[in-house]
Amino acid sequence: MLSQLGFGHWTRAVTPEVQLDICRRLEQSLKAEPNETIRIAFDLLYMWTYVNEKTLQPHLYAFALKFLEIAIEQDGLRDSFKWMDVASHLVTEYPPRIAELAVEAEIDELCAMRFESERLDELVIRCAQIDKKAVMEALGQMLKDDGKNAIYSLHRHDGVFESIGVSAIEEWIAANGEKSLQHIASHLASPGSNKAGEIVLSDLLQWLFTTHEFDDSVFQGFLSGRHRLQSWWGDDKAKEVERQMQVFLSSEIRRVREWATWEIVHWKHMQDRFDEMDEKRDRS
Numbered sequence: 621m622l623s624q625l626g627f628g629h630w631t632r633a634v635t636p637e638v639q640l641d642i643c644r645r646l647e648q649s650l651k652a653e654p655n656e657t658i659r660i661a662f663d664l665l666y667m668w669t670y671v672n673e674k675t676l677q678p679h680l681y682a683f684a685l686k687f688l689e690i691a692i693e694q695d696g697l698r699d700s701f702k703w704m705d706v707a708s709h710l711v712t713e714y715p716p717r718i719a720e721l722a723v724e725a726e727i728d729e730l731c732a733m734r735f736e737s738e739r740l741d742e743l744v745i746r747c748a749q750i751d752k753k754a755v756m757e758a759l760g761q762m763l764k765d766d767g768k769n770a771i772y773s774l775h776r777h778d779g780v781f782e783s784i785g786v787s788a789i790e791e792w793i794a795a796n797g798e799k800s801l802q803h804i805a806s807h808l809a810s811p812g813s814n815k816a817g818e819i820v821l822s823d824l825l826q827w828l829f830t831t832h833e834f835d836d837s838v839f840q841g842f843l844s845g846r847h848r849l850q851s852w853w854g855d856d857k858a859k860e861v862e863r864q865m866q867v868f869l870s871s872e873i874r875r876v877r878e879w880a881t882w883e884i885v886h887w888k889h890m891q892d893r894f895d896e897m898d899e900k901r902d903r904s
Contacts, residue, residue, distance in 0.1 A: 634668070636677065636679050639664075639668060639677075639679070639680060640679060640680075640683075642664065643661070643680070643683040646660060646661050646664075646687075647683070647686070650690065654690075654694055658687065658690065658691050658694065661683075661687045662687065662691070662702040662703065662706060663702070665680065665684055665687070665702075665706050666702045666705055666706065668680070669705070669706070669709060675709065676706065676709035676710070681710060681713055681714075684706050684709070684710060685710055685714060685717065687706070688703065688706060688707055688710070688718075688721055689721065691703055692721055692724045692725060692728070700725075700729070703725065704725075704739050704740065704743065707721065707722065707743055708743060708746075711743065711746045711747055711750065712750065715746075715747040715748075715750040715751045715754060715755065716747070716751060716754035716755065716757070716758055718743060718747050719743070719744050719747040719748070719754070719755040719758040719759070720758040720761075722740045722741075722743040722744050722747070723740075723744065723758060723759060723762050723772065725740055726740045726741075726772060726775075726777075727762075727768055727771045727772055730771050730772065730774050730775060731771060737775055737777065741777050741778065741779065741780050744759075744777075744780050744783075745779055745780060745783040748780075748783040748784045749783065752783075752784050752785055752787075752788040753788045753791070753792075755784055755788075756784045756788045756789055756791075756792045757792065759780070759781075759784070760792050760796060760800065763800040763803050763804070764796070764800065769803055773803060773806060773807075773845075773848075774848070775848065776806065776807050776845045776848050777807045778807070778809055779809070780807060781804050781807055781808060781824060782808065782809070782822045782823075782824050782825075785823065785824065786823055786824055786827045789804065789824065790827075798832075798835070798838075801828070801832060801835070801837075801838045801841070802837045802838050802840065802841025802842075803841060804828075804841075805828055805838050805839070805841040805842035805845070806841045806842060806844050806845030806848075807845055808822065808824060808825050808828070808842060808845070809822060809825070810846060810879070811825065811868055811871075811876050811879065813867050813868075817867055819867060819868060819871055819876065821873075821876070825842075826873070828842070828875075829873050829874075829875040829876060830873065833874060833875060839875055839878070839879075842875075842879070843879070843882055846882075846883070846886075847886070856891075857887055857890065857891060858884075858887040858888045858890070858891035861883055861884060861887040862884050862887075862888075865880040865881075865883050865884050868880035869881070
C-alpha cells in the first residue's frame with residue numbers, strides 16, 4: 621500500500637507531514653521486512669524528488685540519509701541507480717558522510733564485479749568541492765584498511781584525489797604516514813599534453829613527482845594504476861605509444877621521463893605478446 625503513494629496522482633497529493641509519517645512507518649518496518657522496506661523507501665524518495673522539480677525537500681534529509689546507510693549495511697539491498705540519485709541530493713548537507721557511503725558503495729560494486737563506479741566517483745568529487753579535508757579523512761580510512769583498499773584499487777578512480785588537492789592530502793599524510801601515498805598515486809591521471817605540445821600535469825601529480833621524487837614505492841604505485849583492467853587487441857599500438865611519448869621523454873621532471881620510457885617498454889611487450897599469439901593462431 622505505501623509503495624503506491626510514490627506513483628500516479630498520489631505523488632503530488634502527499635503532504636510533507638504525511639511523507640514524514642510514511643518514513644517513520646517504514647523505519648519501524650525495517651527489522652521485519654528489510655528488503656521490501658528499503659525498496660519502497662527508495663521508490664518513494666525517488667518519486668517525491670522527481671515531482672518536486674528534482675529536489676529532495678529538507679524535511680526528508682535525515683530519513684533519506686538513514687535509508688542510504690541501511691542500504692549499505694544490509695548487503696544486497698541497494699538499487700544502485702536510485703541509491704545514487706538520492707545520495708546526490710544530500711551532498712551539500714552531509715558531504716563527509718556521503719563520501720564515506722559512496723566509497724563503501726564502490727567497494728560493494730567492485731565486489732559484485734559490476735565496475736559501475738563513475739557516478740559514485742562523481743559523488744565523492746562533489747563532496748570534495750565542499751569539504752576537502754573531511755573527504756580525505758573518509759578516503760584515508762579506506763586506504764588504511766588493507767582489505768577495502770585492495771578492492772577499491774581494482775579500478776582507477778580518475779579525478780577523485782585530484783579534486784581533494786595537494787594541501788588536504790599533504791596534511792593527512794603528515795598525520796597518518798606516507799604509506800598511503802603509493803595507493804593515492806595509483807589513481808592519478810597520467811601526464812598529458814595541450815594543443816601547443818606542452819606537457820600538462822595535475823598539481824597533485826607534479827607534487828608527487830617532485831616532492832617525493834626519490835620514493836620508488838610512490839612511483840611504482842603510480843605505474844601500477846596505468847592500465848588497470850584495460851583490455852587491448854590490435855595492431856601498431858606500440859608504435860603509436862612510442863610516438864606519443866616523445867614529448868614526455870624531454871621533460872624536466874625525471875619521473876615523467878621514466879614513466880614515458882615505461883609506457884614504451886610496456887606496449888612493446890604487449891605488442892610482442894599479441895604478435896606471438898597471432899602467429900600461433902595462424903599455425904594452428
